[in-house]
Amino acid sequence: MxxxxxxxxxxxxxxxxxxxxxxxxxxxxxxxxxxxxxxxxxxxxxxxxxxxxxxxxxxxxxxxxxxxxxxxxxxxxxxxxSFTSEGRAIATLVRLGVTELSSLTWLPRFLEASFAAGPDVQFELTIDMSRNLHSSLETGELDLIVVPEMPFQSNAHVQPIADVEITLIGKPGLVPSGKILEISDLQDFNFITQGRTSGFSKSISEWFANYGINTRHSVRVDSLHAMVGLAVAGRGLCITPREYLVPLINSGRVTELLTRPRLPLLKYCVVHYPSPHEALFSRVASDIRRAVDFKKPYFT
CATH class of the missing domain: 1.10.10.10 (Winged helix-like DNA-binding domain superfamily/Winged helix DNA-binding domain)
Structure with missing residues (x-):
């Protein structure tokens, strides 16, 4: 045999x-x-x-x-x-999963730059909640994911790529300008959060629980833009990446609620598991780490 x-x-x-x-x-x-x-x-x-x-x-x-x-x-x-009869390498398909924040900031620029550098890699994209992406990575449906930190299997290759500042926003006039809220002051507010498959929402809820705050969810929604819109409409407080919304905050269309202590940083990483394509996945992960910029919206 x-x-x-x-x-x-x-x-x-x-x-x-x-x-x-x-x-x-x-x-x-x-x-x-x-x-x-x-x-x-x-x-x-x-x-x-x-x-x-x-x-x-x-x-x-x-x-x-x-x-x-x-x-x-x-x-x-x-x-x-991977070589054709003309001696050219066929593009390798990489199945990449990201959260919505990536798709609204660095991802389009990264894809443009990757194709311009040489079409030897093609990306099949999945945009979803972080815990869904993690599950798809473990079952082999995805090759790499870019998500907030969470528990991974011990053999996972995890590269930290960015610390994202998060903040609370709400309807203008919700609190006096410049007032700093104690965490305990938030107990009476409703929160607009992402769904139960969001690792970000889970970690933030756990952080609040450490201060004795049980965040009341008036709305669960999986769209970042929808969360912001609902906050502006006065349906509750929205916990969101700050830098992405700086233009909206500066325009006065939303109010930023300052807290003591400040909300924790959201630590993003790129993750893949051991694979026969180890060299390729490591290269793509390094390219992503260099390209990531969550502060600048793609559509500005």
């Missing part, structure tokens, strides 16, 4: 995802197919790659040595397969 490319890909998917079940989901195969390919690979090599006595997919000593060679082999095969 000979060793095949599909067997190597299945093995690396198990290693990178941690279980046979997640590997099957990542490759859109059944778990029995993954198991069969691993068994065939082990039969071809004459040794066990995984220690079957453990609940998770733990490599044997021989398996650990084999995996590093397998990664190089799969990467080399993918590079060869």
């Amino acid at each position: 000979s060793l095949t490319y599909n067997q190597l890909v299945a093995m690396l998917a198990v290693v990178d995802s941690g279980t046979f079940e997640r590997a099957a989901s990542r490759l859109h195969l059944t778990q029995s197919t993954i198991t069969k390919r691993i068994q065939e690979l082990e039969a071809s090599m004459g040794f066990l790659v995984f220690d079957r006595s453990k609940r998770q997919a733990i490599l044997t000593p021989q398996g650990e040595q084999f995996v590093s060679q397998a990664r190089e082999t799969v990467a080399s095969f993918d590079n060869l397969a």
Whole structure:
């Protein structure tokens, strides 16, 4: 029985995802197919790659040595397969997930610059709530995500990229100009927040809870623009990235509510999991880190 490319890909998917079940989901195969390919690979090599006595997919000593060679082999095969008959590389598809704030600020400029630098990478975009993006990354439906910090699996590659200042905004005249509110003063206000799949809203609610504040949600909405509009209409306070709204704050169309202490910074990162395309994903992650600017709206 000979060793095949599909067997190597299945093995690396198990290693990178941690279980046979997640590997099957990542490759859109059944778990029995993954198991069969691993068994065939082990039969071809004459040794066990995984220690079957453990609940998770733990490599044997021989398996650990084999995996590093397998990664190089799969990467080399993918590079060869990407060339056309004219000797040009076919663009590699990268499935990128971002939150709405990215799509309204740095992302369009990043895509323009990426294409101008050379169309060797094409992006398939998903714009969604951070926790949905995280779930899609873990199941292999996305390759990279740009989200606020949250708990990731221990093998995730996480690059911090920006600290985003957040603030409270509301209807003009809601509080006297320049007045600094204590956190306890916010107990009687209604809040306009993103939905339950927003990692940002979850972390902010937890931060308020540390001060004994149970934020009352008068409206849950997944659109940043809709949240701001509802705040201006007097439906509640909106917790939002500050720099993005500075023109609106300076114009007097919304009121910024200053608090003591100030709201925490929102720490964004770019994340991907180990993959046969490790070099490419690391390069794209570094490009994103250099390009990110949440302070400047794209449409100005």
